Amino acid sequence: MEVTAERARFNMIQQQIRPWDVLDDRVLSVMAEIRREAFVPDAYQGLAYADIEIPIGTGSCMLAPKVVGRMLQALDVKSGERVLQIGAGTGYVSACLDRLGGRVTAVEIDADLAEEARVRLAGLELESIEVRTGDALSEPVEGEPFDVIVATGSMPTEAALPLLQGQLAPGGRLFCILGIEPVMEALLVTRVGERDFRREGLFETSTLALQNAAEANAFEF
Template sequence: MSSAKRAPHEKMQFQLTLRRRGISDQAVLRAMEEVPRENFVEEGFREDAYLDVPLPIACGQTISQPFVVAYMTEQLQLRNVHRVLEIGTGSGYQAAVLSRLVREVVTLERFRSLAKRAQARLTRLGYGNVEVLVGDGFSVPDEAGHFDRIMVTAAMESIPDDLVRLLEPEGVLIAPVGPQTGSQTLVRLRKTPDGVERTDLIGVRFVPALAGIAREM
């Protein structure tokens, strides 16, 4: 069956799965519906684009399963005035979802080839409020400024203080924290006048966040 004929049924099931798993923010559900996930997966996996599973992409990375994308997005409690930093661009899918909900998205990717492909894809699909930068998520350049929200889409053994400092007052950061192999805990930090509040959310499994710009052959 062609992708065009499959899409309506698949997208309906896609939305039902997210709702059944507890995603209730209507703006997040609408953003998940609007972003064409099939355009962000590798060609050989497009038949599986709307399954609730992670899928492999280039450079040994993955595109997260839709529930995790929606859950992390919902937990950020986004508003359309927000400026958001994403660490780990990958295919650009998460950045595209964020872009439907906020004013601006800056996303960092340590693999130059992934960053180049993601920027081209996002531009082609009309996500004009996303800027893709090649960079180190452990050392975000000062010129990037500060952010209302930060999302990390790779596993960190601990969240660097330098990343937390980039948050505006009342800003929120969400990241998978734990060992680079095995499972991690999704952690949400909120910067308050009294300090940083931490909330542990759900168990997840992400590829590791590595320091530096990747050397690619």
């Protein structure tokens, strides 16, 4: 089984992630090392390395591997940086951020999913990652400012952006996915001054919204 998983990880890197312009050796090494199957629900074990989003319950999902790769590459996490992850899920992205050197605080609104992430991470001896239960879109997270903030679900509107941007340290980077079906945009927001932020559109995608994310007005164009 392990040989099969190793081959599946290799294929994921070569056939999904590299062709999507993820060329950062650190990111590729981390994603080749971490056992993604350790974070996938039992019912989806056979799809752990497929080019799809995987349901994890509570209206949440694991992002497709190529999206995770592009996200990690854009954030360029450096050793010792403080990282806030919004939407811990089962802990896979948390593990990637940790292996890249980040000091990770992951906030998950669903208490059962937060506990599942803790158990899965502990099983891989990644207990330095702090998983908290809470709503990171309603108020600042204790421990700010952060060098990196990553939202692992989409946000239909920009309503939460001021809150998230305000928690960035100077030079800090925020990754988020904005918009509604059928097309959303992945953005990298960098704090370049006290009140100044640079926005860069990275790619188009589509994924489930974070719980408690402000909904878009259907009549806005």
